[in-house]
Amino acid sequence: MAILFKNFRLNILNLGPLILLYYISISEIDTYFSNFFEILSFNLQIAIIYYWMLKNQSVIGNGHIFLAGIINDVVMGLPLGLSSISYLTVSFVASYVRNVTVNISLFTDWFTFILAIFFSNLVLVIFIYNFSQIKLEYTDIFYNAFFTFLFYPAVWGIFNFYSKMMVLKHDD
Amino acid sequence: MSTSREDFGIAVRSALLKKGARQKFSLFFLFIISTIIFFLDFYNVKGIKLTKNLISDGLYRVSNIATSPFKLFTYTKEGASDLIFTYKENKLLKDEIERLRKEEFQVEYLTNQNDNLKKILESDTNTLSESTLAKVLIDKNSPFLKSIIINRGSSSGIAKGMPVLDGNYLVGRIVEVNFLSSRVLLLNDLNSRIPVTFGEKSNQAILTGKGGRDPAMEYLPETYEAEPNISVFTSGKDGVLIPGLPIGKTIVEEKSIKVKLFSDPNQLSFVTVQLTDAKKENF
Numbered sequence: 001m002a003i004l005f006k007n008f009r010l011n012i013l014n015l016g017p018l019i020l021l022y023y024i025s026i027s028e029i030d031t032y033f034s035n036f037f038e039i040l041s042f043n044l045q046i047a048i049i050y051y052w053m054l055k056n057q058s059v060i061g062n063g064h065i066f067l068a069g070i071i072n073d074v075v076m077g078l079p080l081g082l083s084s085i086s087y088l089t090v091s092f093v094a095s096y097v098r099n100v101t102v103n104i105s106l107f108t109d110w111f112t113f114i115l116a117i118f119f120s121n122l123v124l125v126i127f128i129y130n131f132s133q134i135k136l137e138y139t140d141i142f143y144n145a146f147f148t149f150l151f152y153p154a155v156w157g158i159f160n161f162y163s164k165m166m167v168l169k170h171d172d
Numbered sequence: 173m174s175t176s177r178e179d180f181g182i183a184v185r186s187a188l189l190k191k192g193a194r195q196k197f198s199l200f201f202l203f204i205i206s207t208i209i210f211f212l213d214f215y216n217v218k219g220i221k222l223t224k225n226l227i228s229d230g231l232y233r234v235s236n237i238a239t240s241p242f243k244l245f246t247y248t249k250e251g252a253s254d255l256i257f258t259y260k261e262n263k264l265l266k267d268e269i270e271r272l273r274k275e276e277f278q279v280e281y282l283t284n285q286n287d288n289l290k291k292i293l294e295s296d297t298n299t300l301s302e303s304t305l306a307k308v309l310i311d312k313n314s315p316f317l318k319s320i321i322i323n324r325g326s327s328s329g330i331a332k333g334m335p336v337l338d339g340n341y342l343v344g345r346i347v348e349v350n351f352l353s354s355r356v357l358l359l360n361d362l363n364s365r366i367p368v369t370f371g372e373k374s375n376q377a378i379l380t381g382k383g384g385r386d387p388a389m390e391y392l393p394e395t396y397e398a399e400p401n402i403s404v405f406t407s408g409k410d411g412v413l414i415p416g417l418p419i420g421k422t423i424v425e426e427k428s429i430k431v432k433l434f435s436d437p438n439q440l441s442f443v444t445v446q447l448t449d450a451k452k453e454n455f
Contacts, residue, residue, distance in 0.1 A: 079213050
């Protein structure tokens with residue numbers, strides 16, 4: 001019974017990042033804090049995807065990233081598939097960085113995260129401006145990208161602490 | 173040089189095509205699927221619209237349930253504060269203020285519109301008609317898009333373009349209708365455009381969302397001199413919105429005239445949808 005409970009607890013812990021990703025996509029939890037500071041907003045989904053795709057790809061699979069994107073599109077009222085493309089771009093950059101780097105540290109992660117943010121927002125903007133009637137402000141996207149980049153070390157620290165509680169399977 | 177290029181190619185190929193033992197799909201495959209879904213939605217293919225409506229109806233409700241613990245916390249907090257500040261008296265006073273405000277707007281509007289009233293009444297726009305009360309299911313605050321989801325859809329007679337009110341004040345209009353839910357584009361969204369009228373001369377303008385808290389007025393008369401604290405109403409010139417719905421009061425800023433909305437778009441829990449004849453999609 002004790003072993004069963006322990007396994008269950010570990011499974012739940014391992015599913016934590018995935019649950020968080022889905023929960024942020026589906027719920028009303030905001031990462032936009034206009035009440036405190038009008039331009040303060042960040043994209044937590046991107047940070048979650050980037051961290052875990054670098055750290056261990058078995059925690060958040062590409063299929064889940066795709067689904068979370070679809071859910072986010074429905075909830076936010078964006079054209080279907082747009083967030084998926086944007087999130088998968090982040091996953092692609094993370095996979096590429098993982099292939100070409102040996103040591104993982106906060107600073108290498110943080111600075112390569114710029115590439116992930118840049119490409120994911122670039123893809124988003126290209127698709128919206130060419131194939132959608134939605135209007136977006138470049139400045140809003142820039143602020144969002146900037147604060148996402150700025151807060152990444154905090155997210156990194158929290159997930160790093162969290163990952164120590166998990167029993168991670170060997171990555172492929 | 174060629175070696176580094178080859179390395180780059182290998183790394184990219186590996187990132188795109190490698191599945192791994194626990195991954196069912198490669199990134200490349202999912203990119204293709206996402207792009208196909210995006211274009212199916214963009215070209216409004218028959219099946220995808222119906223599927224999207226069904227998914228939306230389901231997801232909005234799941235989202236509402238998922239957020240209920242946080243909502244419960246907010247409601248409890250509000251309930252406690254109401255009790256502290258003598259709930260009943262406060263409510264009565266609020267109702268009284270609301271009634272007086274409504275009368276004040278009516279008087280102001282009728283005075284300002286005196287010259288144009290006949291024209292407006294003769295136009296084919298609708299007067300206040302049937303309405304339906306709706307609960308706000310999702311109020312996700314995004315830096316890009318400002319919209320809410322309500323629990324009424326085409327089954328309740330809702331159609332695209334219908335005005336949505338919070339009490340007596342306009343907060344937005346319907347932009348997406350599913351069977352059991354709808355999306356309301358709020359006035360402060362970047363994509364929102366509402367024809368409005370204001371001031372003694374019944375000036376006409378377009379109220380444009382700027383993404384921030386307060387929408388701005390555009391296409392003002394050339395000779396117009398900005399004045400603060402002037403009430404702004406819908407003009408009904410689009411043929412869909414009812415004329416005379418109060419929106420907010422003007423704020424004069426350095427380069428623009430903004431409108432402080434009477435109803436805070438971030439604090440909506442119940443709204444009313446005016447079931448006007450919104451067949452013309454002038455938005």
